Amino acid sequence: MPDYTEGEEDFGDVDFHKIHLHKTTAGGSGGWTFFNLFHRFNDIDIRFNDLHNGVMTFLQYGKYLSLVSYEDEDEPENDAPLRDPSPLAVYDSFMATDWIDLDGTSNTHSEYSVPSVFGLDLFDLAEPLPDSDIHRPPYRWVLIGPPRSGTGIHIDPLLTSAWVTLLQGCKRWVLFPPETDANLIGLKEDEQSIFWFKNRYESLKARSNIKMIEVLQMPGETVYIPAGWPHVVINLELSVAVTHNYASEVFLEEIWGSLCREGEGEFALRWLEGLKANGLDDLVDRIRKCHEEDGLGEFVSASFSS
């Protein structure tokens, strides 16, 4: 593994001290720390979610962090005029797939592997789109965020389950069982994570009728999020993590229902074809049964009969 920390390059205005960045080699020399990724990929566009096309280069993001991510709330206003209470965090699905090939040194799979306990992902079996090698929606991301950034309370899409492995930094999590009252925990509000912690955490914690699981995640640790569990995450330090969402057989019926209800019929059909092509008739039968019982509509009936 090459050591990307070697040599001094000129990164202009990026003040690594102000973004509380250390030349850590956690995860091994050349591991996926902010510093190492920054050195390797500073001229490459990064994304902040998959739903819009806003991008900036890693170098620009480093400059942005230098300006906005001061940690010290008591710092005189003049020294930190642009301190952002809820700074932007990277949420990039390309990074986990394409990036690592870009510098020609490696490919993603030689740099990390899926923990074996999460190995079977039924969405992997979906047939590809015609004339394409795309066969499923984005499902793996690199997450990078400074202190105070995070992800507001949400349930992961399409009733997928997820794992998140932290490579650098520290993440604080709160997870709620699926039966929790969505209004009470603010699930329907579009509230940034830091404000959720400031406005809701204490009062929810005090309620005896609310169950919550709290996690302080450290580098090298993996958090598992079962399908349907609302969760909220805040980065307490500059953090780098990898996450995958996957379709577990355990939640087969729920996933199918969610695909049908959320307008993913085209993908649902390709997935069903893939399950059939792989001889997973028992799963196809389960899907057929729940589709009929839940009155999910007509659109897949032709596929069931072949």
Ligand SMILES: O=C(O)CCC(=O)C(=O)O
């Ligand atoms: O670490 C984060 O900010 C969010 C992790 C998460 O819940 C997700 O990616 O869905």
Ligand SMILES: [Fe+2]
């Ligand atoms: Fe999530």
